Amino acid sequence: MEHAKLxxxxxxxLSKLEKFPRMKEDKSIALLMEENGISRRDFMKWAAGxxxxxxxxSEFTPLMAQAAELxxxxxxxxxxxxxxxxxSESLLRSDAPTIDTLIFDYISLEYHxxxxxxxxxxxxxxxxxxxxxxxxxxxxxxxxxxxxxxSEFFLTVGPxxxxxxxxxxKAAESAAxxxxxxxCSSFGGVQAAHPNPTNAQPLSKITNKPVINVPGCPPSxxxxxxxxxxYILFGTLPALDAYNRPKWAYGIRIHDLCERRGHFDAxxxxxxxxxxxxxxxxxxxxxxCKGPYTFNNCSRERFNQHTSWPVQAGHGCIGCSEPxxxxxxxxxESPLGDRLYQTVYGEGADKTAxxxxxxxxxxxxxxxxxxxxxxxxxxxxxxxxx
Amino acid sequence: MKITKEIIERIEGEATLELEWEEEKIRFAxxxxxxxxxxxxxxxNRPIHDAIAITPRVCGxxxxxxxxxxxxxxxDCFLQEEEPLHITQKAxxxxxxxxxxxxxxxxxxxxxxSILPELKKMANVSFNDAFKxxxxxEAQQMVMESLKIVAIFSGQWPHGSFLMSxxxxxxxxxxxxxxxxxxxxxxxxxCERSLFGCPLDEFLSYDSxxxxxxxxxxxxxxxxxxxxxxxxxxxxxYDRFLALGSSYMYDGALKSVKTTVMGADVKYxxxxxxxxxxxxxxxxxxxxKSALYRKNYFEVGPLARLMLSKDPLxxxxxxxxKDATLTxxxxxxxxxxxxxxxxxxxxKKLNLRxxxxxxxxxxxxxxxxxxxGVVEASRGTLIHEISIKNGYISQYDIIxxxxxxxxxxxxxxxxxxxxxxxxxxxxxxxxxIFKSFDVCSVCTTQ
Numbered sequence: 101m102e103h104a105k106l107x108x109x110x111x112x113x114l115s116k117l118e119k120f121p122r123m124k125e126d127k128s129i130a131l132l133m134e135e136n137g138i139s140r141r142d143f144m145k146w147a148a149g150x151x152x153x154x155x156x157x158s159e160f161t162p163l164m165a166q167a168a169e170l171x172x173x174x175x176x177x178x179x180x181x182x183x184x185x186x187x188s189e190s191l192l193r194s195d196a197p198t199i200d201t202l203i204f205d206y207i208s209l210e211y212h213x214x215x216x217x218x219x220x221x222x223x224x225x226x227x228x229x230x231x232x233x234x235x236x237x238x239x240x241x242x243x244x245x246x247x248x249x250x251s252e253f254f255l256t257v258g259p260x261x262x263x264x265x266x267x268x269x270k271a272a273e274s275a276a277x278x279x280x281x282x283x284c285s286s287f288g289g290v291q292a293a294h295p296n297p298t299n300a301q302p303l304s305k306i307t308n309k310p311v312i313n314v315p316g317c318p319p320s321x322x323x324x325x326x327x328x329x330x331y332i333l334f335g336t337l338p339a340l341d342a343y344n345r346p347k348w349a350y351g352i353r354i355h356d357l358c359e360r361r362g363h364f365d366a367x368x369x370x371x372x373x374x375x376x377x378x379x380x381x382x383x384x385x386x387x388x389c390k391g392p393y394t395f396n397n398c399s400r401e402r403f404n405q406h407t408s409w410p411v412q413a414g415h416g417c418i419g420c421s422e423p424x425x426x427x428x429x430x431x432x433e434s435p436l437g438d439r440l441y442q443t444v445y446g447e448g449a450d451k452t453a454x455x456x457x458x459x460x461x462x463x464x465x466x467x468x469x470x471x472x473x474x475x476x477x478x479x480x481x482x483x484x485x486x
Numbered sequence: 487m488k489i490t491k492e493i494i495e496r497i498e499g500e501a502t503l504e505l506e507w508e509e510e511k512i513r514f515a516x517x518x519x520x521x522x523x524x525x526x527x528x529x530x531n532r533p534i535h536d537a538i539a540i541t542p543r544v545c546g547x548x549x550x551x552x553x554x555x556x557x558x559x560x561x562d563c564f565l566q567e568e569e570p571l572h573i574t575q576k577a578x579x580x581x582x583x584x585x586x587x588x589x590x591x592x593x594x595x596x597x598x599x600s601i602l603p604e605l606k607k608m609a610n611v612s613f614n615d616a617f618k619x620x621x622x623x624e625a626q627q628m629v630m631e632s633l634k635i636v637a638i639f640s641g642q643w644p645h646g647s648f649l650m651s652x653x654x655x656x657x658x659x660x661x662x663x664x665x666x667x668x669x670x671x672x673x674x675x676x677c678e679r680s681l682f683g684c685p686l687d688e689f690l691s692y693d694s695x696x697x698x699x700x701x702x703x704x705x706x707x708x709x710x711x712x713x714x715x716x717x718x719x720x721x722x723x724y725d726r727f728l729a730l731g732s733s734y735m736y737d738g739a740l741k742s743v744k745t746t747v748m749g750a751d752v753k754y755x756x757x758x759x760x761x762x763x764x765x766x767x768x769x770x771x772x773x774x775k776s777a778l779y780r781k782n783y784f785e786v787g788p789l790a791r792l793m794l795s796k797d798p799l800x801x802x803x804x805x806x807x808k809d810a811t812l813t814x815x816x817x818x819x820x821x822x823x824x825x826x827x828x829x830x831x832x833x834k835k836l837n838l839r840x841x842x843x844x845x846x847x848x849x850x851x852x853x854x855x856x857x858x859g860v861v862e863a864s865r866g867t868l869i870h871e872i873s874i875k876n877g878y879i880s881q882y883d884i885i886x887x888x889x890x891x892x893x894x895x896x897x898x899x900x901x902x903x904x905x906x907x908x909x910x911x912x913x914x915x916x917x918x919i920f921k922s923f924d925v926c927s928v929c930t931t932q
Binding site: 135136180182183184185186187188189190192224245247254255256257258261264289290291293294295296297298300317318372373374375378379381402403404405407408409410411412413414415416418420426430431432433 | 545652653655845
């Protein structure tokens with residue numbers, strides 16, 4: 101019953117969107133797919149995949165397909181701030197059979213510095229005209245941390261030498277929805293790590309409008325595309341967690357669906373890289389995996405078209421979708437449980453326990469450390485029995 | 487005298503070219519990179535191995551190169567302490583496969599996303615829709631395939647984590663290797679069909695520029711357009727080349743002046759703060775430092791590597807056109823062909839029975855020492871220098887390839903790219919020559 105109601109609501113939203121004019125009259129998604137030899141069947145399979153990823157029931161698949169076809173009604177403006185372009189690179193690796201690519205790169209990306217033909221003055225003009233033309237309708241995606249306040253001069257963009265801060269503020273003013281792509285624009289990222297030489301700030305500190313954070317270093321391409329489709333379908337903010345991350349992507353811990361979880365539960369750990377446990381694919385907790393403290397869907401969605409993810413490559417999660425992970429999660433090769441009382445900067449997790457969420461994490465950390473210790477003893481016994 | 491300002495986009499990050507004109511010719515060019523993040527400062531006082539996770543974030547397009555350079559720098563510390571680590575052949579091979587995969591995707595991306603649209607715009611002024619081409623989509627798919635090869639070993643790309651001092655953490659299975667080979671084969675097929683217009687082995691056997699000019703391929707049509715607009719004679723620089731990182735194509739670190747190849751050593755590298763904001767807040771104009779070898783600018787990158795390894799095809803192009811833009815563009819694509827064959831060879835010979843990682847027996851936590859890691863990345867020589875004090879990083883210095891090529895010299899001693907641009911008569915040409923170096927601003931300024 102509830103599903104039927106939601107279905108109706110989304111269908112109404114899409115039929116309203118359909119009345120919007122197309123951005124480019126001559127190109128539609130259907131036409132493009134035909135040109136590029138992508139069958140309707142492939143497209144529906146893709147739509148079913150995205151529907152599942154957004155935790156919607158499978159009967160919503162036709163709606164998802166319709167939403168994808170309507171991506172040419174809402175433009176996306178993508179801004180680069182202080183960053184490494186890794187998030188754009190992440191977008192470029194998006195899912196086969198290139199439907200994401202078609203939707204994004206061909207249709208909806210109205211402005212993207214790395215991916216567009218225009219440059220220089222013309223590009224600046226394109227940005228201004230996109231903001232003007234689609235006022236209140238475009239989706240803004242910002243990549244990178246933003247040097248703010250008295251050090252905003254550390255980043256200037258465009259021929260007018262506008263600071264990154266001013267540029268982001270202006271674009272945010274008339275955006276319909278704002279997404280901070282990657283840990284840098286969500287939480288400040290690597291440039292905001294201690295001592296934060298450029299006073300880099302997250303996007304949410306720059307604008308007063310609600311910002312949806314899509315952290316990760318870089319975030320999964322599926323989370324980027326999924327957010328656009330979610331917005332087209334619902335037209336509202338998704339359900340968010342305490343750090344403004346969409347729950348459909350960041351609702352579970354890496355640890356919960358990790359392929360090595362069975363070994364964790366059995367107390368089978370890699371004690372150091374290259375040991376027998378490493379060869380057998382044991383749990384990486386003791387060599388620094390931060391999966392138990394990190395909320396993201398990497399273990400389910402993986403990267404580079406489901407190819408792999410860091411834990412599969414034998415290295416623990418570094419916690420890259422958590423706020424301030426560069427300072428809080430390191431050293432990346434030792435478990436968090438070891439440094440509850442001592443960290444690089446002298447303050448342990450116990451001292452920061454008053455911060456939101458950390459208290460909870462600490463408790464988990466203690467629990468996990470204890471579990472690991474017990475596991476090791478058990479494991480040891482097993483060996484001696486053999 | 488007039489001064490114009492041009493923003494260069496469709497590179498990694500953004501750069502500004504400030505050109506001084508005299509009698510319709512460019513007299514001097516200032517290259518400005520206007521972003522700064524301070525990664526070197528952030529690295530200070532952190533645990534040693536965090537460098538392997540943090541330095542890749544310098545650049546999203548050559549993240550594995552940075553991770554590898556940091557790893558090599560740490561491994562060099564073990565050597566300085568006279569406790570050298572043993573790295574198995576398998577670990578060496580996996581590192582090289584990952585590095586090659588990253589370079590292959592970079593070269594394809596650079597050509598199809600950066601160079602080709604520019605040439606098409608030049609050849610046909612009304613043309614403004616390069617990204618709606620089928621080739622673009624195909625090239626993009628090949629980029630994804632080549633990143634899959636990287637991801638199979640490194641977990642993900644960009645910013646994979648698989649490197650540790652002592653080897654690699656991944657333990658690929660035979661099916662992983664097959665998958666990688668499969669991806670590689672589809673890239674090779676694409677390149678043969680679209681880029682080179684002939685089988686890979688045939689292309690690699692070429693030793694004359696004439697041989698690449700007659701075929702039905704993107705390479706040939708790019709050469710045609712470049713010749714038409716005079717890029718076979720402009721964009722020349724010092725004709726000095728440098729490659730300090732190791733490669734299967736040559737032995738040790740090398741430099742060359744014109745075609746004379748000599749040994750080189752990383753200890754002669756010097757980083758200059760000239761014209762940067764770090765030197766002077768008032769008279770500086772960029773965040774990019776410049777790297778020099780014995781006080782001279784040297785070109786790094788695929789052209790340098792192929793010149794130093796005496797590749798017959800590139801040597802022939804060089805004989806005809808010197809280090810003009812044309813030679814530089816062809817060199818990068820020729821390197822792509824070499825990398826494809828080399829990676830295929832490495833995947834075939836990868837010995838999965840060997841260990842991926844041998845744990846270090848020595849602990850760096852109580853030492854004070856210095857290590858240097860050098861990697862030949864997509865754009866040239868990348869140097870990481872780490873200083874350790876009691877198990878923490880006390881100083882970290884990164885010299886990226888772009889600071890070699892796109893440094894900021896003065897009028898008497900301009901940098902490689904500045905020299906290539908001075909004397910030109912149009913902004914469009916300057917922009918293209920600039921792009922032919924495969925600019926990366928995020929790396930340059932960190």
